[in-house]
Amino acid sequence: MAVTIPVKEFAERRRKLMDRMAPDSIAILPAAPERVRNRDVLHPFRQDSDFQYLTGFGEPEAVLALIPGREHGEAVLFCKERNPEKELWDGFLVGPEGAIERYGFDDAFPIADIDDILPGMIEGRSRVYYPLGKDPAFDNRVMDWLKVIRSKVRSGAHPPGELVALEHLLHDMRLYKSAAEIKVMAKAGQISAEAHCRAMKRARQGGYEYNLEAELIHTFMEHSARSTAYPSIVGGGANGCILHYIENAAPLKDGDLVLIDAGCELECYASDITRTFPVSGKFSPEQKALYEVVLAAQYAAIDAVKPDNHWNQPHEAALRVLTQGLIDLGLLAGTLDDALANESYKPFFMHRTGHWLGLDVHDVGDYKVGDAWRVLEPGMALTVEPGLYIAPDNTDVEPRWRGIGIRIEDDVVVTKEGCRNLTEGVPKTIADIEALMAD
Ligand code: GLY
Ligand code: MN
Ligand code: MN
Numbered sequence: 001m002a003v004t005i006p007v008k009e010f011a012e013r014r015r016k017l018m019d020r021m022a023p024d025s026i027a028i029l030p031a032a033p034e035r036v037r038n039r040d041v042l043h044p045f046r047q048d049s050d051f052q053y054l055t056g057f058g059e060p061e062a063v064l065a066l067i068p069g070r071e072h073g074e075a076v077l078f079c080k081e082r083n084p085e086k087e088l089w090d091g092f093l094v095g096p097e098g099a100i101e102r103y104g105f106d107d108a109f110p111i112a113d114i115d116d117i118l119p120g121m122i123e124g125r126s127r128v129y130y131p132l133g134k135d136p137a138f139d140n141r142v143m144d145w146l147k148v149i150r151s152k153v154r155s156g157a158h159p160p161g162e163l164v165a166l167e168h169l170l171h172d173m174r175l176y177k178s179a180a181e182i183k184v185m186a187k188a189g190q191i192s193a194e195a196h197c198r199a200m201k202r203a204r205q206g207g208y209e210y211n212l213e214a215e216l217i218h219t220f221m222e223h224s225a226r227s228t229a230y231p232s233i234v235g236g237g238a239n240g241c242i243l244h245y246i247e248n249a250a251p252l253k254d255g256d257l258v259l260i261d262a263g264c265e266l267e268c269y270a271s272d273i274t275r276t277f278p279v280s281g282k283f284s285p286e287q288k289a290l291y292e293v294v295l296a297a298q299y300a301a302i303d304a305v306k307p308d309n310h311w312n313q314p315h316e317a318a319l320r321v322l323t324q325g326l327i328d329l330g331l332l333a334g335t336l337d338d339a340l341a342n343e344s345y346k347p348f349f350m351h352r353t354g355h356w357l358g359l360d361v362h363d364v365g366d367y368k369v370g371d372a373w374r375v376l377e378p379g380m381a382l383t384v385e386p387g388l389y390i391a392p393d394n395t396d397v398e399p400r401w402r403g404i405g406i407r408i409e410d411d412v413v414v415t416k417e418g419c420r421n422l423t424e425g426v427p428k429t430i431a432d433i434e435a436l437m438a439d
Contacts, residue, residue: 004267005180010056011104013173014075017054018068020169025127027166028118029054030138031062044227049359050131050170052268057103059094061111067121073106076121081110119148124158129166167364174358175365176379181269181358182413185381186422188225188266189411192273193425195219199234199260200277200426200436209234209248212260220264229270229361232262238392240276240405243351252279257287259405263361270361272383273423274409281437283430286400290388291430293325297386298408298428301353305384305412305419310373315353318386322349326388331397348390354383357411376414381422385409 021027032048047058055064055077062079070076082095096108109117122128122145130142142163149159177185195216202215212234220228235245236252240259252258256279263271276291278284283291300321301314323345326332331348332339339345356363358381367374387407394402408428412419427433 004184005056005178007056007102007104009178009180010054011075014054014066016173017169018066018074020173021066021068021129022127023068024125025068025129025164026122026125026160027064027066027129028122028142029064029066029131029166030135031057031060033135033137034060046227047268049268049364050166050174053170053174053359055103055105057094057099063111063114063118065118065121067125070121075104075106077103077105077108078111078114078118079108081112115145115148119145122146122160123149123152125160127162127164128160129164129169131167132163132165171364172366174363175356176377177358177381177413178379182379182381182422184267184269185271185357185411185413188229188264188269188271189273189422190425191220191223191225191266192263192271193423194223195262195264196260196273196275196426197436200275200433201439203252203258203277203279203281203437205252205254205279207252209236209239209250209252209258212252212258213248213262216260216262223264223266225264225266227265229263229265229272233260233274234262235259235405236279238403238405240407241389241391241403242405243389254280255284257283257404257406259407261407261409263411268359270357270359270363271411271423272357272361272385272409273411273426274385274387274407275426275428275433276406276408277433277437282434287404287406288430289329290325290390290401290404291406293322293329294386294388294406294408295428295430296325297321298384298410301384301386302410302412302419302421305376305382305414307376307378307414307416307418310375311367312373313376314382314384318353318384319345319349322386322388329401331390331401347394347396348388349386350389351385351387353386357381357383378414378416381411381413383409383411 031051035043037043065076077099099105099108199212199215213232231246234248236258237256239245259276261274297318301318304314304317323339356365389405390401392403411422
């Protein structure tokens, strides 16, 4: 599917990164490698998120070099050459000429020639930015290119003095989503919301967790989102208490809740939604009581997502509501302040209330600046996902509560006034869920 992020936006990102780089430096970034699944079957190819962000170029076996001030072009792509015989088997290749014409690179070369060309581009640059330590094979290649330059010092070559991790500059840029990125993320959120609605409507006793997983995938694929952003979690009953449950193989039982945490990936952007609903279509009194607490916590956290609040404020807001709710239901003893101070809520809520969201589901970007929580600014995208999990073997609580796991998760983007919910297309109040399931 065509990229809807305009080609010129990728060029602007490269420009912005080059403006942040030290003078006389070069940045080198490889595409993701292809990975073998078994024998001669490969995993579906997924571009490296940093490479995607700077290029929009979807092929493996490519390397981007950014060389500020280079006379013959600053943004250079090494990629596979066109090859009619190969393309007959494996499909269209863009090729170096296509990379310039269609993707806006200033210059492009066959990847087969990189060892001959790239050392000459690095030579004379004082600093090399690259994803240091991310992939040992690429680390070795960079070292090999440097060795070529070092072998020529007696002929006057200048090897770079500094190797610097590229992530620091790049990941701060990725944290602020552009209008075009938000558009893609909103579309991903809309598709995932529709998929959750479909799963809710089709949940029936007698089915298996994987039947609901199939419903999700159906909607994702129908809208061209060929991949999930992460393995879907479909946990019936006590499986909803396992945070990263992906077995999805148990039968769904009347009287149980089912927790679905699933989102599609669209043009490499993730969506990430969780809803929890009763298999029968009707919440029991205990499920209802706990659900209302989680929902109130999620509303409180979403209210705290606004400019000038810091990263931890939504978490703190959710924590207060969840903990007070546990006390009110008799699941926790003591006062709110005591419970917060001694973290007695932790057996019931053991994860954070959210994470950055973008090209990666747990997206890049610092959560703290120095020792202080990061202040929220327009364009930052994050999830809001409080939950309560009453372990099936928790003998400190009455049996009627045990094995109930609830999480409610939406994707929001910080705006000037507060935040915009990208995933509100799937119901989350008890009345709305029961109405949809009865429909
Ligand atoms: N689905 C992964 C998460 O919610 O963080
Ligand atoms: Mn999730
Ligand atoms: Mn999440």
